[in-house]
Amino acid sequence: MAQQLQRLWKDWRLHTLVLAIVLLTEMIGTHEVSIGPGLILLLPMLYAVIIGIALFFTPLVNEKQTKHAEQLVFLSVTLLIAKFGVQAGPALPKLIAAGPALLLQEFGNLGTIFLALPVAILLGLKRETIGMTHSIGREANIALISDKYGFASPEGRGVMAMYIFGTVFGAIFMGLISGFLSSVTPMHPLSFAMATGIGSGSMAAAGLGPLVAAFPDMSEEIIAFSGASNLASTVTGLYMSIFIALPLTEKMYGWFRGKKDKNPTKIPSRNQRRCYKLC
Amino acid sequence: MLKNIQEWVMVFLIIGAIILIGNWVGYDILPTAAIPGILTLIAICLLGLIIHRLLPFKLPSIAYIGILGFVLTIPGVPGSTYIVQWTNEVTLLAITTPILAYAGISIGGSWADFAKLGWKTIVVGMCVLIGTFMGSAIIAEIVLRFQGII
Numbered sequence: 229m230a231q232q233l234q235r236l237w238k239d240w241r242l243h244t245l246v247l248a249i250v251l252l253t254e255m256i257g258t259h260e261v262s263i264g265p266g267l268i269l270l271l272p273m274l275y276a277v278i279i280g281i282a283l284f285f286t287p288l289v290n291e292k293q294t295k296h297a298e299q300l301v302f303l304s305v306t307l308l309i310a311k312f313g314v315q316a317g318p319a320l321p322k323l324i325a326a327g328p329a330l331l332l333q334e335f336g337n338l339g340t341i342f343l344a345l346p347v348a349i350l351l352g353l354k355r356e357t358i359g360m361t362h363s364i365g366r367e368a369n370i371a372l373i374s375d376k377y378g379f380a381s382p383e384g385r386g387v388m389a390m391y392i393f394g395t396v397f398g399a400i401f402m403g404l405i406s407g408f409l410s411s412v413t414p415m416h417p418l419s420f421a422m423a424t425g426i427g428s429g430s431m432a433a434a435g436l437g438p439l440v441a442a443f444p445d446m447s448e449e450i451i452a453f454s455g456a457s458n459l460a461s462t463v464t465g466l467y468m469s470i471f472i473a474l475p476l477t478e479k480m481y482g483w484f485r486g487k488k489d490k491n492p493t494k495i496p497s498r499n500q501r502r503c504y505k506l507c
Numbered sequence: 508m509l510k511n512i513q514e515w516v517m518v519f520l521i522i523g524a525i526i527l528i529g530n531w532v533g534y535d536i537l538p539t540a541a542i543p544g545i546l547t548l549i550a551i552c553l554l555g556l557i558i559h560r561l562l563p564f565k566l567p568s569i570a571y572i573g574i575l576g577f578v579l580t581i582p583g584v585p586g587s588t589y590i591v592q593w594t595n596e597v598t599l600l601a602i603t604t605p606i607l608a609y610a611g612i613s614i615g616g617s618w619a620d621f622a623k624l625g626w627k628t629i630v631v632g633m634c635v636l637i638g639t640f641m642g643s644a645i646i647a648e649i650v651l652r653f654q655g656i657i
Contacts, residue, residue, distance in 0.1 A: 237517040242612065247525050249608040254533030254601075271600065272533060273607040280611015284618060294616035300609045303515070303552075304522050308602050309569045310551040313576015314594045320581050329650035339642015344634035351627045360631050364639055389624055393632035396614050396621040399607055401636055409641070415648045416657040423643035426636075429569070430610045433603040435640065440599055451599055457643070459573045463566065 236300065242293045245283060249276050258441055266412035269438040274403045277434075281396075305429035312455025319452035326418075330456055333422045334464055340364065341477050349484045359386025362477040365394055366428050368466045372474070399434035402426075407438030417443045421450040425457030427465045432458050508560065515556060519549040522605060530601035544593040551576045 237243075253272035261268045280297075283289045316323060323330065344361040353360070359377070363369045365387050377383035402424075410420045417439055424435040436454045440447045523545045527538040555572030562571075580587045651657045 237514060237521055242609075243521050243525070245612065246605055246608045247528065249611075250525055250529040250604050251532060253604060253608075254529050257533065271604075272529075273600065273604045276604050276608040277611040277614065280608050281614050281618065283612060284615020289612055289615060291616065294613050297609045297613035298616070300518065300522070301606060301613055303518050304602075304606045304609055306552040306555065306569060306572050307519070307522065307526070307548050308599075308606060309572045310548040310555070310576045311594065311597065311599055311602055313551065313573045314548070314580045314590055316573075316577045317580025317584075317587060318582060318591055320577075325654070326651060326656055328654065329647045329656070332650050333643040333647040336641075336643030336646040337639045339640075339645075340635045340638035342642070343638030344631050347634045348627075348631045351630065353627060353631070357631075360628070361635055364635055389628045390632055390635060392617055392620045393624060393628055394636070395617050397629070397632065398636065399610060401633060402640070405637065405640065409644075415644055416651065418657060419644045419648035419651060420640075422647040423640050426639045426643070430606060431636075433606055437600055437603050447599070455573065455577075459570065459577075462570050462573070 236296050239293065239296045241288070242296055242300070245288060245293075249279050249283075253279065263408065264412075266408045267442070268404055269407040269441050271403065271437045271441060273434060273437050274400065277399055277403075301430060305433070308429065308433055309455075309458070312451065312458060315448060315451040316455045316459075319449060322449065323452065323456050326422075326453065329419075330422060330453070330460060333419075333457065334460055334468065335472075336423065337363070337426060337461070337465075337468065338473055338476065341473065341480055345477060345480050346484060349481070353386075355382040355481075356386035356389070358474075358477050358481055359383035359388070360390045361386075362473045363465075363469050364398075364426055364428060364431075365390030367391075369469055372466065372469055376474070394428065394431070398428060398431045402431045403434035403437060406435040407442055410439060410442065417446055417450055418453055421453040422457040424454045425459070425461040427461040429458075508557075511560075512553065512557065515553060516549075519552060523549055525605045526597065526601050529604050530596075530598055533604070534598045534601055536596055536598065536601075541596040544595065544597040547590055547593050548576075548597060551579070 253275040259270045340361055345357060348357040348361055359373050370387050370391055373383050373387040410417055420439055424432045439450050527541055527545055530536050530541050531538050552572055555575050556568050558571045559568035580591050
């Protein structure tokens, strides 16, 4: 680890590229695009992801930089988390007042099961659905699914697909929809602030950016609420997946497949499936 | 451990410098005004990472960092007013831009895998993110309204 880290800070090519991206994107600044009744905020961070991806296809970036960049995302996210923390302290009385909402909205993360699972089944996906839709599929979820179903199982393929999707597209997508949804729905910015805590640092950052930019008067409260919700998701996320989300996904999957098939067949249990594989 | 701390410090100083420059170019805050703030944030991160190494609990390091920043700025804690005042000079958006620049470069490595995903995965993936985001927002909205906070 120390060896790796040493190479990490010495990767001047990478840091210079990031500095150049930051300079360029901050100079371009924020732009607004209206789509129907809604507003999409194009923030420097959004251009930054896209330029970053594009750089991969130039000789400036090679495998070494992408590996280092991955670890640097983790270390730079800690600064964001620290910023979350120091905004939350002064807002303590407000956070206590909003405590019930903060805790209960964690259950909102189950929303993926109610929206994405039926869609996946309509599209004809099979047990991949379970891996894909039980959560937003970050590292901890890959571990959970591998542990329960095996990495090479359909469920394992599902969670990996979601992981790759989230890694590449998650931040861009969250950056686009959070501003849009907060401008087209009558819901309060603070509710969306709490919703940004979905269990991924870079997606939270991308979802929070447009809210802060669109509601500058409330930015301190928005950051505090988002930070508290992020912390709650970080601590409770995996347990939520183990004890509620995954069992619920299994139940819903069985129910929907039963409805879809004309002759509903019982879903084979884990042992039975293992037997099929062996037979 | 000592070696690690040294490396963390170097990495944070580099990222910190990039944030200061973005903070200046994009949000018109002079680096001289933002230096105490960024150093405070770096100190909190380092402390959190060290505590994470030392304590036996299985909490992620970002949990310690978040809690540390939170506790240090609760009104009444000695020095909290300074920390709040300093860190206010470091804009959130100036922190997120370099994070996502590094993220973008690291994403490039996953591009080949991404290109192999079918359109169905992409549709379902978007539904997963919208479902999680809207699910939480709707519950928060209902509870906050019920409590009369908003």
